Structures are given as structure tokens and as C-alpha cells.
Amino acid sequence: MAEKVELKTVEGVTKESTQSIIDDVLALYPEKGKKKRAPHLAPNDQLSGKACVNSNKKTVPGVMSARGCAYAGAKGVVWGPIRDMVHISHGPVGCGWYSWGTRRNLVTGQLGVDQFAMQFTSDFQERDVVYGGDKKLEKLIHEAKELFPLAKGFSVLSECPVGLIGDDINAVAKRVAQDLDTPVIPCNCEGFRGVSQSLGHHISNDTIRDYIIETREFEEPIGPYDIALIGEYNIGGDAWSTKPLLEECGFNVKAVWTGDGELEKIAATHQVKLNVIHCYRSMNYMCKVMEEKYGIPWIELNFFGPSKIKTSLRKLAELFDDTIKEKVEAVIAKYDPQMQAIIEEYKPRLDGKKVMLYVGGLRPRHTIGAYEDLGMSCVGSGYEFAHSDDYDRTAPEMPEATVVFDDASEIELEKFAEEMKPDLVGSGIKEKYMFQKMGVPFRQMHSWDYSGPYHGYKGFPIFARDIDMAINSPTWNLVKSPF
Amino acid sequence: MANNLGLAVKPVTETPESEKKRVAEWINTEEYKELNFKREALVVMPPHTCQPLGAELVAHAFEGSLPFVHGSQGCASYYRSTLNRHFREPAPAVSDSMTEDGAVFGGQNNLHEGLENCIALYKPKMVSVFTSCMPEIIGDDLTSFIKNARNAGLVPEEMPVPYANTPSFNGSHIHGYDAMLLSILQTLTDGKKVEGRCTGKLNLIPGFDANTGNFREYKRIFSEFGIEGLILGDISDVFDSPLDGEYRTYPGGTPLEDAADSINGKATITVGPRSSAKTFKWVEDNYAGTNESMPMPLGIANTDAFLMKIAELTGHEVPESLKAERGRAVDAMTDAHQYIHGKKFAVYGDPDQLMGYISFLLEMGAVPYHVLINKGTKKVAKEVQALLDSSPYGAKATIYHKHDLWHLRSLLMTDPVDAIIGDTHGKGLARDAGIPLFRFGFPIFDRVNLHRRPIIGYQGAINMLTEICNKFLDITDETCDERHFEIMR
Ligand code: SF4
Ligand code: SF4
Numbered sequence: 001m002a003e004k005v006e007l008k009t010v011e012g013v014t015k016e017s018t019q020s021i022i023d024d025v026l027a028l029y030p031e032k033g034k035k036k037r038a039p040h041l042a043p044n045d046q047l048s049g050k051a052c053v054n055s056n057k058k059t060v061p062g063v064m065s066a067r068g069c070a071y072a073g074a075k076g077v078v079w080g081p082i083r084d085m086v087h088i089s090h091g092p093v094g095c096g097w098y099s100w101g102t103r104r105n106l107v108t109g110q111l112g113v114d115q116f117a118m119q120f121t122s123d124f125q126e127r128d129v130v131y132g133g134d135k136k137l138e139k140l141i142h143e144a145k146e147l148f149p150l151a152k153g154f155s156v157l158s159e160c161p162v163g164l165i166g167d168d169i170n171a172v173a174k175r176v177a178q179d180l181d182t183p184v185i186p187c188n189c190e191g192f193r194g195v196s197q198s199l200g201h202h203i204s205n206d207t208i209r210d211y212i213i214e215t216r217e218f219e220e221p222i223g224p225y226d227i228a229l230i231g232e233y234n235i236g237g238d239a240w241s242t243k244p245l246l247e248e249c250g251f252n253v254k255a256v257w258t259g260d261g262e263l264e265k266i267a268a269t270h271q272v273k274l275n276v277i278h279c280y281r282s283m284n285y286m287c288k289v290m291e292e293k294y295g296i297p298w299i300e301l302n303f304f305g306p307s308k309i310k311t312s313l314r315k316l317a318e319l320f321d322d323t324i325k326e327k328v329e330a331v332i333a334k335y336d337p338q339m340q341a342i343i344e345e346y347k348p349r350l351d352g353k354k355v356m357l358y359v360g361g362l363r364p365r366h367t368i369g370a371y372e373d374l375g376m377s378c379v380g381s382g383y384e385f386a387h388s389d390d391y392d393r394t395a396p397e398m399p400e401a402t403v404v405f406d407d408a409s410e411i412e413l414e415k416f417a418e419e420m421k422p423d424l425v426g427s428g429i430k431e432k433y434m435f436q437k438m439g440v441p442f443r444q445m446h447s448w449d450y451s452g453p454y455h456g457y458k459g460f461p462i463f464a465r466d467i468d469m470a471i472n473s474p475t476w477n478l479v480k481s482p483f
Numbered sequence: 484m485a486n487n488l489g490l491a492v493k494p495v496t497e498t499p500e501s502e503k504k505r506v507a508e509w510i511n512t513e514e515y516k517e518l519n520f521k522r523e524a525l526v527v528m529p530p531h532t533c534q535p536l537g538a539e540l541v542a543h544a545f546e547g548s549l550p551f552v553h554g555s556q557g558c559a560s561y562y563r564s565t566l567n568r569h570f571r572e573p574a575p576a577v578s579d580s581m582t583e584d585g586a587v588f589g590g591q592n593n594l595h596e597g598l599e600n601c602i603a604l605y606k607p608k609m610v611s612v613f614t615s616c617m618p619e620i621i622g623d624d625l626t627s628f629i630k631n632a633r634n635a636g637l638v639p640e641e642m643p644v645p646y647a648n649t650p651s652f653n654g655s656h657i658h659g660y661d662a663m664l665l666s667i668l669q670t671l672t673d674g675k676k677v678e679g680r681c682t683g684k685l686n687l688i689p690g691f692d693a694n695t696g697n698f699r700e701y702k703r704i705f706s707e708f709g710i711e712g713l714i715l716g717d718i719s720d721v722f723d724s725p726l727d728g729e730y731r732t733y734p735g736g737t738p739l740e741d742a743a744d745s746i747n748g749k750a751t752i753t754v755g756p757r758s759s760a761k762t763f764k765w766v767e768d769n770y771a772g773t774n775e776s777m778p779m780p781l782g783i784a785n786t787d788a789f790l791m792k793i794a795e796l797t798g799h800e801v802p803e804s805l806k807a808e809r810g811r812a813v814d815a816m817t818d819a820h821q822y823i824h825g826k827k828f829a830v831y832g833d834p835d836q837l838m839g840y841i842s843f844l845l846e847m848g849a850v851p852y853h854v855l856i857n858k859g860t861k862k863v864a865k866e867v868q869a870l871l872d873s874s875p876y877g878a879k880a881t882i883y884h885k886h887d888l889w890h891l892r893s894l895l896m897t898d899p900v901d902a903i904i905g906d907t908h909g910k911g912l913a914r915d916a917g918i919p920l921f922r923f924g925f926p927i928f929d930r931v932n933l934h935r936r937p938i939i940g941y942q943g944a945i946n947m948l949t950e951i952c953n954k955f956l957d958i959t960d961e962t963c964d965e966r967h968f969e970i971m972r
Binding site for chain 2: 028029030032033058059060061062063064065066067068069070071072084091092093094095097098099100101102109110111112113114118119120121122123124125126128129136137139140143144146147149150159160161163164165173174177178181183184191192193194195197210211214215216217218219264265267268409410411414428429430432433434435436437438439479480481
């Protein structure tokens with residue numbers, strides 16, 4: 001973050017103009033709602049390097065928030081991508097059903113044999129709610145062990161009811177883990193805890209700390225270039241771009257947290273020399289734990305777009321010797337011309353276009369550079385579940401005075417788009433079709449809209465193609481009928 | 484402290500390839516199937532989901548109705564994104580975002596604040612409230628909460644606020660659909676019954692059906708008849724709205740006034756007998772006119788029955804146009820029968836749809852073989868059995884009413900069939916078994932526009948048939964040896 005920040009501006013966007021748009025939006029709310037929402041909307045103060053909005057607060061009821069819950073943060077984000085475990089959605093059928101295959105964290109292996117990207121649930125019925133689900137849980141883990149013998153462990157992800165009926169999944173987990181000599185991780189991530197997915201990330205990090213890390217050790221000796229890639233979830237194959245890239249730079253990527261993840265490697269991560277973190281929001285906790293406990297430093301990098309990749313790799317190389325530095329320079333020299341060719345192809349079609357973003361924990365800031373590589377600028381950005389430290393990191397990335405929105409409601413997004421007139425919105429599935437009906441091109445930026453990878457050098461050409469396709473699709477010419 | 488489980492620290496291991504190979508083969512065996520069917524507690528890949536999803540679907544289906552989830556916002560996001568993915572359309576709905584303190588003190592404050600905000604921001608004509616798990620467990624009293632909201636002036640006097648309890652640890656999405664629909668109709672028709680009045684309209688309850696093409700087809704059938712019909716819960720314009728540069732929060736739905744007046748209808752038909760069972764029972768007790776419960780009009784015989792019932796209830800004869808359409812459907816089926824006759828199918832779905840697929844298959848001389856009822860009951864299993872017994876082609880079928888898709892996988896691997904009828908969630912099974920999957924059900928996350936093509940009625944029968952037979956023909960072309968690769972099929 002010590003990079004020198006250059007002031008970025010967007011024509012016609014001033015603090016006053018943005019504030020007046022915000023005021024118009026707030027005027028839609030009843031008094032109480034307005035008071036609660038006002039601190040979450042503000043024009044960016046780029047050079048301050050500080051959050052200009054409040055965050056990580058309770059969602060205002062009834063506003064149509066896009067947020068999910070702690071369970072979503074635990075199952076969908078942190079635990080779910082670990083491919084060789086059985087992840088049990090503990091409670092009624094719904095939560096697990098909705099999060100079944102809907103995040104696009106791709107995995108290696110064969111379904112039901114050595115990877116388990118399917119839906120496992122205790123499917124609570126009335127009697128489980130009345131009499132408790134502990135017995136059922138114990139039994140079903142045994143059943144799962146029998147039917148899926150290659151599973152390296154089990155996570156128990158509690159849904160709302162479990163925490164309300166006084167079940168003790170921790171005791172069950174401990175007992176079954178010992179019976180089966182297999183890790184069983186109890187994760188008390190009931191959806192009513194906290195204010196968003198974010199607490200689910202934190203709770204999951206804590207369970208990794210409490211139940212997983214240090215339970216395995218790498219057999220081979222620890223090398224100077226052993227690193228772990230943290231907060232990389234392999235959406236659309238992202239990790240299959242970033243991991244080889246780091247390897248090409250001379251590193252041994254010993255574990256990926258948790259995209260296409262393997263439990264035992266995650267459990268031995270206390271042995272690496274450095275943690276490279278991509279999604280800071282969802283995994284900074286464990287980076288800090290590993291730093292404190294095992295003295296492992298961590299570095300936050302950005303793998304979107306050639307400019308950020310280049311800076312990131314050089315920042316990383318700074319921490320290592322000349323062997324790495326040379327390799328990194330060679331890698332940059334190899335890919336730079338390829339990326340330049342992509343820019344030359346797409347920039348003429350995208351130059352000067354404006355994008356508005358509303359995503360989860362890192363993309364609202366991390367992707368800005370990639371758009372800028374294509375000649376675009378960001379006119380508004382915000383997060384579903386970020387904290388202040390995320391917004392601190394966002395300020396220097398966004399142009400001066402552009403609009404920042406935290407936990408935006410749908411009507412706010414609609415109005416901001418009407419006023420800021422972006423040529424593209426990057427957000428989630430719930431937002432997608434509203435914007436498209438408005439005639440605004442859109443890409444899903446959680447799931448890469450069924451495309452990807454977008455990370456690394458492998459990802460940028462795909463990203464550029466997709467952005468061009470979204471903005472310049474000839475179908476947009478058909479929206480207005482001639483009669 | 485790490486290692487809270489007290490397990491020994493071990494080296495990182497790799498599962499040997501030989502072991503993976505052994506297990507990969509083993510999960511396809513009879514032995515595995517037996518073990519798999521012994522499961523009592525674990526559920527793997529269930530084809531059904533929780534009640535509130537169904538409630539939300541029908542809450543969208545009335546003009547200006549804003550679905551309102553009382554409970555956790557996470558659940559609400561899940562329902563919405565499921566509908567977004569299936570329809571590729573917006574699904575505006577709010578939640579009152581109950582959190583820990585709501586769990587302790589109850590959710591009244593959240594509900595009240597939520598109503599105030601959503602009414603100001605999204606200007607609904609009606610707010611349709613249903614529940615996620617949390618308030619169901621803590622026992623929130625919706626009746627008094629909503630009454631209190633009215634007394635506090637948080638809801639405009641004229642605005643209906645139907646509400647339904649939709650506990651997820653009970654039933655499935657079809658039951659949530661039923662509960663919400665019932666409450667909407669009860670609320671809207673309250674005090675609207677006028678002795679001696681008749682709207683002259685035929686009310687239709689479609690049941691849980693996420694195919695907008697079906698809804699348009701129902702309406703087309705009404706207009707062919709020249710009758711006025713009213714669909715109670717019409718999603719066609721809601722989830723199939725035009726892209727013309729303007730976003731509309733409420734692009735369609737059954738008009739509230741018409742729904743209110745539906746109690747004075749000429750007649751009411753449900754074609755979702757199992758997903759609108761409670762609603763229909765109440766309709767029978769309260770609605771004017773004749774009330775009939777029919778199978779969903781999938782296949783020829785069900786469509787015949789549906790049209791004859793319309794004719795009977797309205798006094799209009801089945802129009803020539805539909806007679807001709809029937810003839811064309813039968814023509815299409817006869818032309819194509821050789822490509823499907825005798826083929827074995829695994830079929831799963833919600834009970835109403837499932838019975839429709841089965842009727843259609845039997846009509847084609849195809850063989851429903853593994854029959855899995857989503858969240859089935861003994862009662863439904865009996866009804867399905869009776870249907871299968873009605874045709875010699877049903878004789879080989881086995882019904883599974885307490886099972887999930889991982890069970891079905893075992894069946895497919897040990898006792899193979901030619902194809903599956905289901906929804907997107909069956910695609911892994913189809914891939915493992917090397918057979919096609921026909922996505923007639925819900926949800927469809929991985930193909931475009933299938934929710935736009937009707938499967939009901941005669942046209943729907945042609946559509947199903949075309950998809951199935953052409954797929955089998957594709958397979959022949961793609962897999963036959965060179966010598967059998969022919970121009971004609
Ligand atoms: S917590 Fe309950 S209502 Fe919410 S998604 Fe899960 S099962 Fe459905
Ligand atoms: S990038 Fe966004 S969607 Fe992905 S894990 Fe981080 S917060 Fe979640």
C-alpha cells in the first residue's frame with residue numbers, strides 16, 4: 001500500500017455532484033432508514049487512503065440487500081471449496097440445496113470418489129427440531145464415512161435452527177472424530193450470527209485455527225520458496241492460473257486456501273515461509289494467526305490485469321533473493337507482450353467506458369486496475385460485507401469523488417446507475433437482470449458469469465474478451481424498437 | 484489451540500491412484516447400492532428444497548406483490564438467486580434481516596421496520612410475508628405482529644399483507660407455495676363474496692410450476708376457447724418480461740382486483756392438486772361455482788381431460804383449433820414413436836409434474852423405470868403406482884418416495900436406463916451413467932430458455948417429444964460406427 005497514489009478523476013464527477021446523487025437516493029427512505037443508510041454512502045476521498053463509509057453494520061430491514069449470511073460465508077466461501085472433504089449442511093434442506101454448485105469453485109477429481117462437490121444434509125424434520133439433531137448428526141457422519149471412504153474429513157456447517165435448539169455439535173464432532181480417526185470440524189456458522197457472510201468467514205477461519213492447522217506435516221523438507229496461496233477460491237479455474245504462475249516464478253505452492261483445496265495440505269500450512277493472500281476479507285484472520293503463532297509473514301497481492309499482476313509479482317520478489325527476482329522479471333518479460341496484444345485488441349473498443357461495481361470482499365477494489373488496463377474507469381464501487389480496512393484499501397483505487405456504497409440496496413444501485421450512467425455494471429446474479437432490463441450491460445463478478453478464469457495472465461485475455469462482449473454485444477442495438 | 488480433536492499429527496498423504504480407481508469402480512456396484520440404501524440419517528443431493536422458495540415464487544405472481552421474508556437475510560438471498568438463475572430474470576424481494584437479537588427478543592421490530600422501508604422504497608400494492616427457519620423455531624406470532632404493524636400505521640390501510648408460515652423442516656417448496664397462495668387468496672377475497680354474483684370467469688390454479696411457457700399456453704388455450712380465464716398466481720409476465728430499456732419492479736402478475744373477485748368465479752380448476760392441496764380445499768369450501776382438481780395437463784390424455792373439463796364447466800365446446808392441434812400432436816407422436824418406444828427412463832420430480840411425465844411416457848410406449856418422487860409420501864406413492872398400473876408399460880417401474888439423487892445414482896449404475904427426466908441437479912448422474920438428461924423440471928440453471936417452452940397441453944407434448952427423440956437421434960449419429968452412419972434416421 002506504500003505505492004505512490006496518483007489522483008484519478010472522472011470527467012463531471014465531483015464531490016458535490018456525487019453527494020447530490022446520494023442525497024436524492026436518501027430522500028427515498030423514511031426518516032429512520034435514511035439515518036441508518038446515510039453513513040454507508042459517500043463520495044470517495046482518494047488521497048485520504050481512508051474509508052469514507054461505515055461498514056459491517058446490521059442490514060436495514062426491508063431495503064432489499066444483496067447480503068447473505070454467516071452460513072453462506074462458511075459453506076460457500078471458506079469450507080465448501082475444499083474438495084476432498086464431505087461438507088455437511090446441518091439443519092433443514094434449503095441452505096445446502098441453494099449453495100450446491102452455485103459458486104463455481106471448481107475442483108479436481110471424481111465426484112463422490114475423491115471430491116465431494118455435492119450436497120450433504122441432515123435434512124431436519126420437525127422431530128429433529130423438537131428432539132435435537134445430535135444423534136442424527138453422529139449417525140450420518142458414520143454413514144458418510146462408509147459411503148465416501150476417501151473423504152479426508154468432514155465439516156459440519158450449522159444452519160439457523162441448530163443454534164436455536166441447543167444442539168451441541170462440538171461434542172458430537174469430537175466424539176466422531178475420535179471414533180473414526182478423521183477430522184470432523186464443527187462450524188457454528190448459523191445464519192443469524194453477525195450481519196453478513198463476513199462472520200462466517202471469521203468463524204470458519206477460527207475453526208481452521210482450532211481444528212486443522214498443525215495436524216499434518218509435509219514429509220519433504222521445508223524449502224526457502226515454500227508458500228501458500230490464501231483466499232484463492234478457484235472460481236472458474238482461477239487457482240489453475242495463479243498457482244502455475246507462482247510456480248513459474250520459482251515458488252512451491254504448498255497449499256491453496258481453499259480453492260480446489262486439499263485438507264491435509266491446508267493442515268500443514270504452518271510450515272510455509274510466506275502466505276500470499278488474495279481475498280483479504282475472507283482469510284486475513286488466519287494469515288494473522290499464522291503470523292503470530294508461527295512467524296509466517298503474509299503479503300496481499302492482486303492478480304487482476306497485467307498492471308496489478310506486474311506490481312504484485314515485483315512486490316513479492318522483493319521479499320526473496322535474486323533467483324526469484326530474476327525469474328519474476330523473466331515471467332513479466334514473457335507475458336507483458338502477450339498482454340499488450342490483448343490490450344491493443346480490446347482497448348480501442350473499451351476506452352473511456354465507465355464501470356460500476358458491487359461485489360463481495362475483494363473484487364470491488366482488486367478488479368479496478370484490470371478495467372483501467374483496458375482504458376475504462378470506475379465510477380462507483382461497494383461491497384456487500386466489507387469492513388473498514390477494505391474501504392481503506394479501496395479509497396486509493398477509485399477515482400476521486402466517485403460513489404462508494406456499502407451494503408447497497410437494490411433501489412440505491414438502480415438510482416446510482418441512472419445518474420452515473422456506467423457502460424457496464426459488475427455485480428451479482430440478483431442484480432444482473434435489473435440492470436440488463438435497464439439496458440445496462442452487465443457481468444456477474446462473483447461467478448465470472450459462467451466464464452473464467454479471470455486471475456493471472458491466463459485470466460486477463462478472458463476477462464478482456466468478456467468485458468468487450470458484454471458492452472459491445474450487438475443485441476444492445478435491438479433494445480429500442482423502431483415502432 | 485489447534486488440534487482440538489486430539490488427533491495424532493500425521494504426514495500429508497496422497498490417496499494412491501489405485502485406491503481412487505477401486506472406489507470409482509466400487510461406487511457403481513450392487514454392493515455399494517445396498518450400503519447406500521441402508522442410509523438412515525444422511526441425505527445426499529435431495530431434489531427438493533425448502534418451503535419458502537415456493538412461497539416466494541407465488542408471492543411474485545400477483546400484481547404489485549413484494550415478497551417479504553421474515554427471518555434471515557441469507558435465506559432470502561438464496562431464494563432470490565435461485566429464481567434469478569432459473570428464469571434469468573430479476574426477482575425483487577426483501578427480508579427483514581433478523582439477527583441474533585431477533586432470535587432472542589423475537590422479530591417484531593425487524594418486521595415493522597422492514598414493512599415501513601419496503602413500502603416506501605418499492606411501492607408495492609401488496610406485501611406477501613413468509614418465514615425462514617429462524618422465526619419458525621423461536622415461535623414468532625405473525626398474526627399479532629402484522630396486526631400491530633397496522634395499528635402503528637406502518638402499513639397503508641388498504642394494502643393487503645397476506646402472510647404464511649413456511650417452516651423448512653417440514654414438507655418442501657411445493658408446500659410453501661401452497662401456504663402462501665392460500666394466504667394470498669384468503670386475504671384478497673376477504674369480504675368479497677357477493678351472493679348471486681358470477682364473474683363468468685374460469686379460475687385456474689397452476690400449482691408450483693416454474694415454466695412461464697406453460698402459463699402462456701394456458702392463456703392461449705383459454706383464448707382458443709373464447710372464454711375468460713384467470714390464473715391465480717400468474718408468473719408469465721413476471722418472470723418473462725421484455726428487455727426494452729426500462730426496469731419494472733412489478734412487470735406482471737394476477738391483478739389483485741381480479742384475484743379478489745375470483746371468489747365469485749364461474750368455476751375453479753387446480754392443475755396442481757398436490758402443490759395446492761390446502762388452497763384447493765379452502766377454495767372448495769369458500770368459492771362460488773364448481774371446483775375441480777385435475778392432473779397437470781401433461782401428455783394427451785391429461786390435456787384431453789383438461790379441455791373437456793373446461794368445456795363442461797364453461798359450456799363452450801372444445802374449439803376446432805384445439806381439436807386440430809390434438810390431431811397434430813398425435814401425428815407427431817406417431818411419427819416419432821419408434822425413437823422412444825421401449826426406452827427406459829429414470830424420472831424424478833415434484834409429484835404433480837412427475838405424474839405428468841409418467842402419463843406422457845406411457846402414452847408413447849416408453850418405460851418409466853426408476854421413479855423417484857421429490858419429498859414423496861406413501862399416499863403420493865400409491866397414486867403414482869395406480870397410474871403406472873394403468874398401462875402395461877408401467878409394469879417394470881419401481882417407486883422410490885423417500886430417496887435422493889445419490890440413491891438414484893446407484894440405481895442408474897446397477898440397473899441402467901436410457902435417459903433421465905428431471906432438472907439440472909441430475910446432470911452429474913446423467914454424465915456418470917452416460918445417458919441424456921431431459922430438463923423438464925425445476926430448477927434449470929444450465930440451459931437457456933427451457934422455462935419458456937411449454938410442456939403442458941398438446942403443444943407441450945410435441946415439445947417434450949421433440950427434445951427426447953432428437954436427442955436419441957443425436958446420440959445415434961454421434962456414437963454409431965462409420966458403417967451405420969446414415970443420412971436418414
Ligand atoms: S435456514 Fe431454513 S429457511 Fe433458510 S435456507 Fe436454510 S432451510 Fe431454508
Ligand atoms: S472475492 Fe468476493 S465472492 Fe469471492 S470470496 Fe472474496 S468476498 Fe467472496
